[in-house]
Amino acid sequence: MKQRILVIGTGFAGLWSALSAARLLDLQARDDIEVCVIAPKAELHVRPRFYEADVARMNAPLDALFTAVGVRFIAGWVSAIDSTSQCVTYRDQHQAEQQLSYSRLILASGSQVKxxxxxxxxxxxxxxxxxxxxxxxxxxxxxxxxxxxxxxxxxxxxxxxxxxxxxxxxxxxxxxxxxxxxxxxxxxxxxxxxxxxxxxxxxxxxxxxxxxxxxxxxxxxxxxxxxxxxxxxxxxxxxxxxxxxxxxTVGVQASPLNAQLAAERDGQGRLHVDRTLKVAGLANLYAAGDTAFAAVDDEGHHALMSCQHAIALGRSAGNNAAADLLGVAPIDYRQPKYVTCLDLGAWGAVFSEGWERKVMFTGAEGKQLKTQINTEWIYPPAAVRASALAAADPLIPVVA
The missing domain is CATH 3.50.50.60 (FAD/NAD(P)-binding domain)
Known part of the structure; x- marks a missing residue:
């Protein structure tokens, strides 16, 4: 029976967790471990763009991409996680309750406005x-x-x-x-x-x-x-x-699934994780994206609830969950470079670097960068196996 890396969620963290896990398995030429993603739909909702007009088009189908890289998708709504028996409970498309076991779990179920x-x-x-x-x-x-x-x-x-x-x-x-x-x-x-x-x-x-x-x-x-x-x-x-x-637009709270776990959480409900993104005190369970309270450097900064951090967190969590099963060394998640690109409507945008937010570009120049970020950089890779897996390398810097 195959071992299973189970990813909950198809947001930025969930998508890149699945791709990164598949990448390491491919590099190790292992086909005895499956990567499985569970979410209501096989699509990425491009949440950073929801303030824009024509919002119904702000999604990206993932079926072809998952097929290309050998990731199995299950349509479902996860309602419970049993970390002791390593099993999740979910409702399928017919509203029937199902259960699915895992060898390693990556919780990437996001957050919601509070x-x-x-x-x-x-x-x-x-x-x-x-x-x-x-x-x-x-x-x-x-x-x-x-x-x-x-x-x-x-x-x-x-x-x-x-x-x-x-x-x-x-x-x-x-x-x-x-x-x-x-x-x-x-x-x-x-x-x-x-x-x-x-x-x-x-x-x-x-x-x-x-x-x-x-x-x-x-x-x-x-x-x-x-x-x-x-x-x-x-x-x-x-x-x-x-x-x-x-x-x-006031206040964001991590996925309610976090509250089911007997683990330490921050004020936004995010799970404390170690440098490999394993949830503190829980075996075989990783967190990525908005579910994780993760240090990005040695200066006391932590990942924000943003796609910029979710992408890199996903790449690291997927790699490390696979590494754990393969018995190879994990990598420490690090993301010291932090940028902000704030859209300001017809005025333009502001692009800054560093946690002190040093302004680098403004107005039309900033808007050009924001448009690139929103329409190109944060979208999934094409459904081509080799290039999609290469894009999931956790050592690739993320600036979006």
Whole structure:
């Protein structure tokens, strides 16, 4: 009976975990170990692009790629992990409960936006999943059929972090395309910070403020949304904003599957892992992407919930899970190079390097890089066995 490396998830971490495991098995000429991926669909949802228009096309089919590299795909929704018996429970396409054993497990089931227990928060949209981003786009398109009003023309973005900024600065152009150039539009970011873009550092903050002002995006600072209803939001400071569209971008939590495991987690629910990405205290279980609290260097920095880190985490986790079964030496996950490329709508984009976020490119030049990242660099490789496996080498640097 074949041993099995089981990967949960087809996000960036899951995809690259599977490819990297298949790569090492191929290099070792081993066909007695199978790589298996389980997820609802054999497709990568390009989550970093969900703030853009035409979001329904932001996915990439993986069937042909998996077939080319010899990865087995199972359509299913994992509901439980038994780390003692090394088995997962899942619902198949017919909603029947199934079980699948593993020799090594890579948990790459991602994360989700965390909605606090606020009145009406369930009415807010988000850009966290493809389904939610499509629902938001359909809602925005439907605004054109409603009578002109202040609330119709207003969008409130709750949260001024990376996702909130990219969403807010993209919205003026999206809304003008729907409602016309003459509509009196309002895009309002509500953020607890005392300064626009404060979470992204001193060099990027003034550029975010400039881009916001140029595009008519306003900020309500030093407060937060305390309630959402059909007609708008109430802020913690008592202010009322009439709006038919509210988008929630505050807070992200790791996959709920993490909570089932008797292991140490950080404040976002991510599993503590060692330098080989093995989950601390659990045998034969690895974590990658948004499920892992992983050190990227020796300076105290940890991987962020981003595709930039998920790709490299996946390459390392897949390699090391396979290495563990093969009895060869694992590699230490390291990702000391960190970049940020923030889309700022029609203004352009800002590209920075390092954890201090030193600005390198702005405006049109930054936008060109962002476009390359979003449309080329983060997409899966072509379904050609040799080149796809070569791309999964964990020593390849990732800058996307």
């Amino acid at each position: 909605r606090p227990p606020l009145s009406g928060v369930e009415q807010a949209f988000d850009v966290d999943s493809l389904e939610q981003a499509i629902a938001l786009e359909q809602h925005l398109l439907g605004l054109a059929e409603l009578p002109e009003s202040l609330a119709r023309n207003t969008v409130v973005v709750a949260g001024g972090g990376f996702t909130g900024i990219e969403t807010a600065t993209e919205l003026p152009a999206r809304l003008r395309a729907i409602l016309g150039d003459e509509a009196a539009l309002r895009v309002i970011v509500v953020d607890r910070g005392e300064r626009i873009g404060a979470s992204l550092g001193t060099q990027m903050a003034p550029l975010i403020a400039e881009a916001s002002a140029q595009q008519g995006v306003t900020w309500c600072l030093g407060t937060s949304v305390s309630a959402v209803d059909a007609g708008g939001v109430t802020l913690a400071n008592g202010e009322r904003i009439e709006a038919l569209t509210v988008i929630w």
